[in-house]
């Protein structure tokens with residue numbers, strides 16, 4: 001870790017590693033503190049790396065560092081067009097060696113359903129009926145089964161995808177997923193309210209948890225919620241998967 005020379009003489013890769021280590025320690029400390037406040041085991045929470053705009057070597061570095069800290073990890077793709085650029089042999093080998101699952105978390109387009117089904121074992125962003133049908137058809141054609149989460153628009157923000165946050169609507173989506181075959185509903189996903197006001201963020205994230213309670217469907221075990229800015233609130237409200245980008249990789253340029 002320490003260089004025999006002054007910090008400025010360190011190899012560029014070492015400086016990157018040191019920055020990654022510092023960011024990871026900081027974000028995991030936030031996660032652990034929130035879990036402790038909520039009386040939860042932080043190691044039970046899956047840390048999904050939101051990889052949009054990052055290179056395969058950056059992703060591999062973060063996977064290795066998280067694994068060495070004993071965390072459960074997934075790698076999440078946000079853009080179907082980016083899946084191919086992350087198809088790197090070294091990253092693929094690392095993911096398979098460490099059994100890191102690959103998920104899809106981005107806005108889904110019908111014409112990308114095949115790519116997403118081929119790539120992802122869990123699809124977080126099933127946000128409208130046409131997408132259920134497109135994914136089911138592609139999974140059936142590929143002769144695979146895929147786990148999916150129902151995305152819920154808990155903030156009411158028009159820019160966000162997702163089913164309306166009422167139990168009947170979500171039960172309808174879950175029923176449609178089951179009826180389609182080839183897809184298994186395993187939980188709910190949301191993107192918290194886009195504001196610095198804690199009350200609005202907490203009430204949107206809490207709505208995901210109370211929806212799961214209202215549905216009382218034992219198959220719906222996962223709550224995918226919490227990003228870099230709101231991970232503490234999400235963990236306090238029962239998140240089982242936090243999706244982290246900038247807190248791990250640093251600020252995004254695009």
Ligand SMILES: *Cc1c(COP(=O)(O)O)cnc(C)c1O
Nearest residue numbers: 050078105227228243244245246
């Ligand atoms: C980018 C993204 C994240 C991670 O966002 P950060 O704020 O960088 O942690 C999580 N979820 C989704 C759906 C995203 O698009």
